[in-house]
Amino acid sequence: MTTSSASQSGRLDPGSGIASERRRLTNLAYRMLGSLADAEDVVQETYARWYGMSAERRAAVVSPGGWLTKAAGRICLDLLGSARARRERYVGEWLPEPLPDRTGLVGGRVGGAEGDAVDPADRVTMDESVHMAFLVVLESMTPAERVAFVLHDVFRYPFPEVAEIVGRSPAACRQLAASARRRVRTARRPAAAGHHDALVREFRRAWAAKDIGALVGLLDPGATSTPDSGGVVPAVLRPIVGREEVVRAFTAIRDLQPGIELLERTVNGQLGLVAQVDGVTVTVLAFDVADGGITHIWAMRNPEKLRAWTAA
Incomplete structure (x- = not known):
């Protein structure tokens, strides 16, 4: 992945209003990829693309947070496609990277306004979405299913916004999320x-x-x-x-x-x-x-x- 001096050093322009997006983007990318290391790389690449634009182009972005989410989502989608080939060459079973007690990656629901109702019984909490059993189920999904499901059902982005990231129609993304939801429902065995x-x-x-x-x-x-x-x-x-x-x-x-x-x-x-x-x-x-x-x-x-x- 490419980097810029700003993203490589970890210093973000506090006046740009985007420095506070790093935790949310890491939350998003970890759930999409199942790897904290890859998630952090995605965030670095996302900021590199942001700072790779001219100051004029950055100033013209109405919603920097939305721009960053779209960029990170597309990077994750590309990585998920290549990850399948890498995991076929992996020695033994591949499991998601285990996460220590980092409350910033577990708690705090984020995302846009909910535009498509989901049965409350099917709703996934932010805490649950980081459990190992849940991440293992995500591994069984296609890249498009996983991205659409995580964005909509976990982070509550409406399907028109999901569609812009996945590159499909809102109706197609709704079907992807529904298919993913069935997988989760089948595998779920909730216990106190x-x-x-x-x-x-x-x-x-x-x-x-x-x-x-x-x-x-x-x-x-x-x-x-x-x-x-x-x-x-x-x-x-x-x-x-x-x-x-x-x-x-x-x-x-x-x-x-x-x-x-x-x-x-x-x-x-x-x-x-x-x-x-x-x-x-x-x-x-x-x-x-x-x-x-x-x-x-x-x-x-x-x-x-x-x-x-x-x-x-």
Whole structure:
């Protein structure tokens, strides 16, 4: 991506009225791409394009925030298209980059006025839209579906504005969002936050106590664990299915690394676990739960995706 001196140094002209847009654009791009590193690159490129225009052209822009959103959305759409090819070459399973407790990326609804009604039961909150289970569902969508859905259903941009970014008609964008909404509805298994947190805490306690029976009892019979190592560090390359198999894998990790420690941390807006060895984060675990227990554990081990956790 290209950069300008202003965007590369991170210094934005406070008088332009656009400096405050950075957090919103990062929110948007992270949900579209599932990668904080890529989201930050998108924001840099967006500002580079802004400052690449002449002062006269910038002054003529009626809504700088709208211009930046449109530019960022189009960059994300292009990146999502190329990302599919890159992920086909990725070693093992590709998972979204886990996010530490950054309230600026989790809370605060933003976006334009709502112009198209959505069933309240289908509405996605800003907090929910950053949960790992939700981001994994987004990965199953086409680039156009994902951009239209995130812009409209999450950030509440009306379809005429979405259409300008996606490059399709408002009616076509409405259909894209509806298709994406069906995917989310099918995958959604809402559980109370208290239930989720209790299961995660019990999992940590049972793992530390080497209580195999308790670990098995906390997992749904069809529980799955999906690791993401990118081939950079040792890990199985396929999802592990079945609670006994999942427990066997986690106990093997503890036996292979006796000094490993599991700590409770906020992962993508929910309680998760962080595995550390000598104070260094080596794995970030995100969980999905249902009434029957823990249904999915996502284990991010690729060091390139753990950079945000070095100071977390």
